[in-house]
Amino acid sequence: MTTLFTNACLLPCTADMPVIDRGWLLVTGEVISALGGGAAPEVPGAEVVDLGGDVLMPGMVNPHSHLAMSLFRGLGEDVDDRLYRYILPLEREFVAPDMVRAGTGLSALELIQGGVTTVADMYYFETVVAEVLDSAGLRGVVGQTLADFDPPDHRDFDEGFARVEELMDRYRDHPRITPGIAPHAPYSTGMAVMERVAAWAEANPGYPVQIHLAETGPETDWAAGLGLSPVQAVAQAGLLRPGLVAAHCLHVSPDDIALMAASGVGVAHNARANGKGGRGIAPVTAMRAAGIPVGISTDGPMSGNTLDLFAQFAPVSMFQKIAGGSRKPMPAVEVIRMATIEGARVLGLHRHIGSLEPGKQADLIRVSMAAPRLHPVYDIYATLVFSAMAPDVADVMVAGRWLMRGRQVLSVDPAKARADAAQVAGRFRGRMAEIDRALRGR
Ligand SMILES: [Zn+2]
Numbered sequence: 529m530t531t532l533f534t535n536a537c538l539l540p541c542t543a544d545m546p547v548i549d550r551g552w553l554l555v556t557g558e559v560i561s562a563l564g565g566g567a568a569p570e571v572p573g574a575e576v577v578d579l580g581g582d583v584l585m586p587g588m589v590n591p592h593s594h595l596a597m598s599l600f601r602g603l604g605e606d607v608d609d610r611l612y613r614y615i616l617p618l619e620r621e622f623v624a625p626d627m628v629r630a631g632t633g634l635s636a637l638e639l640i641q642g643g644v645t646t647v648a649d650m651y652y653f654e655t656v657v658a659e660v661l662d663s664a665g666l667r668g669v670v671g672q673t674l675a676d677f678d679p680p681d682h683r684d685f686d687e688g689f690a691r692v693e694e695l696m697d698r699y700r701d702h703p704r705i706t707p708g709i710a711p712h713a714p715y716s717t718g719m720a721v722m723e724r725v726a727a728w729a730e731a732n733p734g735y736p737v738q739i740h741l742a743e744t745g746p747e748t749d750w751a752a753g754l755g756l757s758p759v760q761a762v763a764q765a766g767l768l769r770p771g772l773v774a775a776h777c778l779h780v781s782p783d784d785i786a787l788m789a790a791s792g793v794g795v796a797h798n799a800r801a802n803g804k805g806g807r808g809i810a811p812v813t814a815m816r817a818a819g820i821p822v823g824i825s826t827d828g829p830m831s832g833n834t835l836d837l838f839a840q841f842a843p844v845s846m847f848q849k850i851a852g853g854s855r856k857p858m859p860a861v862e863v864i865r866m867a868t869i870e871g872a873r874v875l876g877l878h879r880h881i882g883s884l885e886p887g888k889q890a891d892l893i894r895v896s897m898a899a900p901r902l903h904p905v906y907d908i909y910a911t912l913v914f915s916a917m918a919p920d921v922a923d924v925m926v927a928g929r930w931l932m933r934g935r936q937v938l939s940v941d942p943a944k945a946r947a948d949a950a951q952v953a954g955r956f957r958g959r960m961a962e963i964d965r966a967l968r969g970r
Pocket residue numbers: 592593594740775827828
């Protein structure tokens with residue numbers, strides 16, 4: 529299949545972040561074969577898609593999420609102890625392959641409609657997550673979680689590692705699914721298990737390790753018990769290494785940042801989820817200045833409510849401006865860089881995706897410029913960051929395959945995704961009513 533896009537506001541997201549007015553781009557099979565500005569070439573046999581001035585840019589990258597948790601979206605939102613009252617009991621009782629399938633399916637639909645083409649997930653039953661993302665045509669980095677808090681799919685770490693091996697066996701050579709391992713956090717795995725994960729990473733180069741790092745007060749206290757910061761603890765376990773995707777990194781000192789920069793890790797920044805939890809503002813400007821790649825992520829829809837990267841853009845920019853006390857930090861163009869090529873670098877996929885260049889995978893999105901809130905345009909990056917919304921994404925292509933055209937999703941059945949989610953939510957509601965009754969009866 530050959531597709532020629534013409535008449536585009538082309539954003540290749542290469543090093544100097546150029547804007548090519550009246551640009552064109554040619555997709556041959558799975559890859560981008562050529563692009564440029566000015567008059568498009570004649571390509572016999574190609575389907576010509578005239579974009580009429582709409583934006584054509586790389587599919588966006590979300591480097592940290594828990595997709596199946598879409599089923600917890602908005603649940604007990606204003607209940608102070610919702611985690612212990614509802615979420616943990618519900619997870620313990622209901623997280624099983626069918627629940628993960630339903631939640632990830634709903635999320636796949638949301639990702640496609642929001643122009644996200646690559647997502648990193650850390651949850652349970654990751655072979656199911658991989659199946660759902662594969663069938664939706666998305667690109668996924670799937671990390672099997674390891675944790676010590678009685679998680680739903682492994683009784684002990686040996687069983688957890690066996691799940692990792694099963695995932696690796698099935699997806700090691702998949703063109704769009706990258707399997708990996710996800711120690712939940714330093715305090716919930718411990719030094720010995722982090723050392724075991726580091727040995728796994730040494731034996732499996734090129735496969736990412738995802739972790740929550742420097743996120744919470746109890747985590748800082750746990751590390752302080754060892755006389756270390758959380759970053760130092762991970763470093764001491766041998767896990768601070770290229771391929772580590774560290775989510776949050778809220779509580780990192782200048783020394784921690786230097787250590788992280790020297791070790792080649794990437795950071796997934798969850799501005800909106802962190803803000804909503806009152807957790808703080810990650811020192812993104814300082815981390816990037818040190819050379820650490822930072823991607824923009826949503827976290828799970830339980831804490832962040834949405835998998836919409838457009839909804840993250842304003843907080844990502846504003847938090848750095850507030851922290852810096854000036855309009856200058858985190859200009860719009862840097863936000864879009866983080867959402868594309870820099871996010872791809874965090875996941876180690878930057879040679880294949882994240883920018884529009886000949887030879888790269890044809891993962892791209894069309895952003896419609898029809899909405900009045902997008903006009904006039906003085907700086908297209910400012911328009912995308914502060915005015916665009918997920919419903920402006922019109923078309924989505926991954927590896928040369930259309931996943932959405934004219935807002936119609938082609939690779940996921942939207943009605944089924946919503947119905948499956950509603951069915952699980954019904955079971956959650958029943959259990960929540962029982963929990964409330966039991967608490968009232970006390
Ligand atoms: Zn998370």
